[in-house]
């Protein structure tokens with residue numbers, strides 16, 4: 001199998017973890033006789049510094065000519081107060097490729113049950129999937145601007161029926177492949193968009209009689225996620241709520257650094273990235289946990305290339321490394337051996 005992948009390292013720890021992903025891809029090439037070629041392109045702050053544009057045309061063209069995209073992270077304090085920001089590059093690439101379905105699996109590795117600050121009996125056996133709408137809602141609302149000489153400001157939240165329907169269907173389809181329980185998270189007690197979301201979930205639910213559906217308000221969902229994570233199977237929710245809830249859910253697994261994601265369009269073209277940001281506080285120190293990025297490579301193999309067993313091998317390798325007591329600095333561990341980003345990557349590769 002021949003595939004070409006565009007690597008978008010981005011900013012902060014992005015280049016360190018994408019280097020880890022590249023190493024894993026090279027090893028998969030050698031061991032499984034695939035031909036995964038790759039090229040690096042700029043996005044985010046580094047692209048602004050070079051071209052003034054967080055998503056240069058050259059990057060878009062390279063991605064269009066690829067079979068999949070792997071992204072590290074964008075952003076950082078250097079660009080935080082500029083009018084052009086790195087995060088705009090990320091939003092634009094999501095919109096450009098219509099990557100509306102963001103899958104964020106939250107699976108706890110056995111060895112990390114005591115890395116979570118939550119009680120072991122709460123997190124043990126947690127396994128849920130957040131299906132987040134990724135190309136609509138507040139992050140893309142127009143208008144979004146300061147008004148009246150800075151005396152007021154507006155951000156807008158809009159969704160079309162079609163946008164809600166397609167992500168809700170992905171939520172149901174995902175639940176059908178799992179434990180057949182879908183929790184739709186909204187704020188229907190306040191927001192009209194959430195009331196329409198709820199109606200659509202109920203309408204589409206009629207086509208999936210085997211799936212049980214719960215509607216939970218986002219504030220209560222945030223509480224339940226860390227008091228009873230095992231009550232969730234699949235969560236489907238809009239862009240902003242999914243962003244916040246998925247970072248919160250990472251607490252269950254022991255670190256924000258271990259969660260991967262897939263952002264897919266209707267043709268299963270995908271961009272794969274860990275759910276965390278550019279972690280400027282640890283950038284360049286070799287402390288970044290590469291597991292979220294490496295598991296994102298696994299999601300690419302599964303969702304874009306249908307290589308399920310190779311994807312499973314990556315997960316198994318991560319599991320074994322953790323079981324043998326190797327960790328990175330972000331993972332709380334009483335007796336684990338703390339490895340750098342590249343040491344952890346090499347260890348995972350050695351178990352592949």
Ligand SMILES: NC(=O)C1=CN([C@@H]2O[C@H](COP(=O)(O)OP(=O)(O)OC[C@H]3O[C@@H](n4cnc5c(N)ncnc54)[C@H](O)[C@@H]3O)[C@@H](O)[C@H]2O)C=CC1
Pocket residue numbers: 013072073074075076077087090256257258273274275276277278279280281282287288289290292330
């Ligand atoms: N997909 C992306 O590119 C995203 C970019 N961002 C951007 O990243 C920048 C920093 O944002 P923050 O709020 O600090 O969130 P962050 O996710 O970058 O970091 C939050 C905390 O988690 C830690 N952390 C994150 N990933 C880690 C890893 N792999 N290993 C070990 N520790 C890790 C960081 O050191 C930090 O203490 C901002 O500019 C933000 O806009 C934020 C989220 C997503």
Ligand SMILES: CC(C)CC(=O)C(=O)O
Pocket residue numbers: 087090091243275276
């Ligand atoms: C940086 C934002 C555009 C998005 C974000 O935080 C995320 O997708 O997790």
Ligand SMILES: [Mg+2]
Pocket residue numbers: 243244247275
């Ligand atoms: Mg986020």
